[in-house]
Amino acid sequence: MCALFSKDELINNPTARIPVCLCLDTSGSMFGDPILELNNGVKLFFNSIKEDEVALYSAEIAIITFGAKGVVCERDFSGIFGNINAPLFIANGNTPMGEAVNLALDKLTERKQAYKDCGVDYYQPWLVLMTDGQPNGIPQELERSVQRTVELVNSRKLTVFPIGIGRNADLNTLSRYSPNRTPLRLKGLCFKEFFAWLSKSVSAVSQSLPGEHINIDFDGIKGWAEL
């Protein structure tokens, strides 16, 4: 009970959003245990977000895959509420990574404009890029995607997490996307550990306050990355 005003005289501003795009390699080389563990990892990620009352209303997850059907937007940026489950991926086809990153950046631009149009605050977006091989899409698209990503990272408008899966992952190409952060190689098939770390990191951002540096949990990274 409030004596100075009625509670319906308060404003209910929308929660600040954190847009996270998972850009995932589902090419033929991911067939078998890698795609199985990737599916389990993304499912864990979804469940972790749902169980975190702050991240639940803040995180907006998009998933872009690159594999058999070319580049597919499995889900556009949106929250994970109620019965929404993680999509299941099938490994097949080539690795048009440049095209996938370009689509991810297009989706991100659209989403930020939607936030601005509706007066919704948002945190710096994240792009998680995971691949187990070398890109073999259109070279110009690859170059364009690298250029766009680097420009955003250098102007502090995007955080990129490039992750190589397995021994054949092309870390050199991945490093081109991330001028400020060395790409990491996933330890074995520790997808679950990675996505658990990712959901905790998203939660930390969604609770951050102005002027607060978001401390990436580097100790936690040791749980899933070869350092």
Place this chain on the structure above:
Amino acid sequence: MWRFFHSTSQGRRHIREGIPCQDKTAARVGSDNSYVIALADGAGSARLSHIGAQIACDTIVSLLLNTFDSCWNASDSGPIKDKMITSIVSKLTDAANEEGNQVSDYASTLLAVAIKDEKYIAVHIGDGVIGCIKNQESKVVSSPTNGEFSNVTVFITSDNVKETIKLLKGKTDEIAMFILFSDGAQQCLYNKAKNELAPAIESIYKNSFLYSNSDFQKELEITLTEVIGENTTDDCSIALIIHSDPSQISYAEMTSAEKYQLFGISSKNPNKDKRLAQLEKLVSYLQTSHTSKEIADYYHMKLKYAKKKIKYLENKGLISLINNKYKATILI
């Protein structure tokens, strides 16, 4: 005459993590009947920002009280903004040097409003909101400054503070209240999409007249902690300054400066206390009605001198004539 109230509330997240409340407030009345309220929100990851926020508030309060006229009369706001920033950063630097810390450890936002002689000056660095009640309606005086991202704003110690500090001035003619609040309280008191204040602000203003000063202050503290604070995990703070008629204020709660103003005694009068005591005595006598002859007899003075005193108080609206007798209009 203005009354001010201010309060801070530690956020749930800060309580959980053992971080002190980083929101600070300050308010003062000057000897020349000027008023200042100030509020600062320490930067989240600046470990001593709770100290920095208090330094910022205290410094801007002193500066505005001491230099209101020169700030108001300046034709170019640039040097005034520079002076404000430099003064505060200098104090922060002194504090940092004493303890071997970085100035950035003390980073905070800053909001302040100063009032003197029906004029106001408002200063704003960073997020949080400055609002007012003007012609009975709430209006935004200064909206938050944020970067593109939600957790980015400008602090007094930021490189781009000079480009983003806001300094406004105007007349208080139709303004009944100014309000300052930090971004924690902004969550439910400010509509970001429409750049409007919540209807609750107008209710706070209207309901303030139902309380004594001390009771309203208590109610504000409770509201901040138990209602406004429930809408965020962040610290919250609020500062208000409300225009009041003397009849709306209990005489016992007035400051000396307000009493001098009420009786029309200049603060520069060397005999102001003696003059105040004389007039208080007369108004106190006139809590019950008396004729001018009775007043003259009470003071052992000639009727013509008594009538001069009566006329003075009548012109101030502190006594009135009813059925040939004079009676006080305020309770002493």
